[in-house]
Amino acid sequence: MSDEILICRCEEVTEQEIKDAIKNGASTVDGVKRVTRAGKGLCQGRTCRCLVENLISRETKTPVEELEYPNNRPPVRVMKVKALAELDKEDQ
Amino acid sequence: MKREAEIVVIGSGIMGSSIAYNLAKAGKEVVVLEQNEICSGTSSATAAWLWPSDKTPEHYGRLAWHSMEIYKNLEEELGADFEYTITGSLELIWTEKQIESAKKLIELEEKLGHEVKILTQDETIKMEPVINPNVLGAIYCEEDGNLNPFLLVNAYIQAAKRHGAEINTNTKVQDLIVKGNSIKEIVTNKGSIKPGLVICAAGMYSKELAKKIGVDIPIHPERGFCLVSERLPKMLNTTVCGARQTASGNIVFGFVKDTVDSIDRKMYSRGMQMAANDIMRDMPSLGDINIIRSYTGIRVIPDDKFPILGPSEIIDNFWLSVTHSAVVFNCALSEIIVQLVNGERDTDSIPYYAYKRFIK
Numbered sequence: 001m002s003d004e005i006l007i008c009r010c011e012e013v014t015e016q017e018i019k020d021a022i023k024n025g026a027s028t029v030d031g032v033k034r035v036t037r038a039g040k041g042l043c044q045g046r047t048c049r050c051l052v053e054n055l056i057s058r059e060t061k062t063p064v065e066e067l068e069y070p071n072n073r074p075p076v077r078v079m080k081v082k083a084l085a086e087l088d089k090e091d092q
Numbered sequence: 093m094k095r096e097a098e099i100v101v102i103g104s105g106i107m108g109s110s111i112a113y114n115l116a117k118a119g120k121e122v123v124v125l126e127q128n129e130i131c132s133g134t135s136s137a138t139a140a141w142l143w144p145s146d147k148t149p150e151h152y153g154r155l156a157w158h159s160m161e162i163y164k165n166l167e168e169e170l171g172a173d174f175e176y177t178i179t180g181s182l183e184l185i186w187t188e189k190q191i192e193s194a195k196k197l198i199e200l201e202e203k204l205g206h207e208v209k210i211l212t213q214d215e216t217i218k219m220e221p222v223i224n225p226n227v228l229g230a231i232y233c234e235e236d237g238n239l240n241p242f243l244l245v246n247a248y249i250q251a252a253k254r255h256g257a258e259i260n261t262n263t264k265v266q267d268l269i270v271k272g273n274s275i276k277e278i279v280t281n282k283g284s285i286k287p288g289l290v291i292c293a294a295g296m297y298s299k300e301l302a303k304k305i306g307v308d309i310p311i312h313p314e315r316g317f318c319l320v321s322e323r324l325p326k327m328l329n330t331t332v333c334g335a336r337q338t339a340s341g342n343i344v345f346g347f348v349k350d351t352v353d354s355i356d357r358k359m360y361s362r363g364m365q366m367a368a369n370d371i372m373r374d375m376p377s378l379g380d381i382n383i384i385r386s387y388t389g390i391r392v393i394p395d396d397k398f399p400i401l402g403p404s405e406i407i408d409n410f411w412l413s414v415t416h417s418a419v420v421f422n423c424a425l426s427e428i429i430v431q432l433v434n435g436e437r438d439t440d441s442i443p444y445y446a447y448k449r450f451i452k
Binding site (some may be wrong): 011024025026027028030031034035037040041042044071073074075078079080081082084085086087 | 129130131132136242243246249250259261262319321322323340342345359361362364365367368369371372378379380381382383384385386387
């Protein structure tokens with residue numbers, strides 16, 4: 001893959017940027033995310049997570065299954081602020 | 093991993109990475125032990141406001157402003173951009189009582205050589221049009237700002253490496269072997285290391301770690317919740333107490349405080365709702381923006397609220413650097429650590445921060 005290829009489309013992070021982060025010590029999907037922004041966009045890594053995992057696996061020679069799974073956080077889909085403010089009213 | 097080192101720093105959040113860099117720069121042999129990735133504990137969950145202007149009392153305010161002074165050249169010194177921006181800060185005023193305490197703050201800040209102002213309702217709305225027009229006013233300081241904590245920690249770590257520090261991630265401290273009142277060996281999942289000096293910058297994990305060697309660290313956890321918006325066109329000009337817009341355009345909301353008795357960072361819907369309600373109160377016109385993520389963070393609060401810094405003076409080579417608000421204070425606190433290591437000052441010179449203040 002060419003190094004200018006976009007891995008994270010939402011935040012426009014290239015393969016080279018991710019490889020650099022791994023070279024500088026990032027060894028998990030979350031570690032790569034924190035310094036490159038890959039996975040911080042609208043889809044929250046749905047599109048790029050597997051690609052990032054594979055890059056880490058290749059660069060660090062670690063099987064994908066042994067890589068720590070990234071933290072998942074709510075909301076599962078984007079939600080408006082006013083909808084979150086009404087959360088407990090939903091339960092009533 | 094090295095099998096022995098002059099100084100071992102446990103933890104690579106903002107405090108640990110800042111200390112590692114400053115000690116390495118001062119010519120010390122430094123090894124960092126980080127159980128996860130760099131900047132993955134509380135430092136990964138900070139809203140990252142640079143807010144020296146509300147730090148009281150006087151000694152604490154002075155420490156904060158000294159740290160801010162060091163920040164001015166830090167990006168250049170580290171050769172990295174960590175989105176350090178001075179935006180000015182706004183703390184919204186909703187009650188008369190706030191105005192009274194603001195007046196005291198203004199006096200203190202004037203004494204320290206800085207200006208804090210009370211803005212009227214009109215002035216507040218002019219500065220931040222999205223704020224609730226019913227606000228009474230705001231406390232404003234033009235010298236405050238914010239930064240990107242991940243890039244800050246990364247900058248410190250890469251610079252520390254350039255100065256010869258060894259950084260070990262995914263390396264968890266399992267045991268501290270004490271003989272003759274000093275730590276002779278640190279046992280980790282990646283092997284053992286013999287330390288000269290051990291500096292614990294393990295944030296919320298410090299209490300459990302220090303307990304292993306009979307040092308009680310009086311800290312308690314306080315949970316905060318943050319909500320992150322999608323990227324938006326620039327709509328926040330300042331760092332508002334409760335919201336700031338990052339360099340990438342996301343707005344990070346959150347100043348909710350929930351006292352907890354665990355260091356669990358699980359997100360509760362109640363937490364998200366509390367944060368969302370604060371937004372609806374402060375900036376009701378932002379009700380329609382999309383939230384893409386939430387997260388929690390555990391603030392590490394020393395029982396008397398001030399940093400715990402330097403020798404424990406219980407175990408000879410066990411030092412501490414445990415505090416909240418490391419974003420503001422790390423520069424000044426690291427500088428003190430270097431001075432203590434070099435023997436340029438002693439713990440009597442930091443009466444409010446030395447661990448021995450807890451030993452009665």
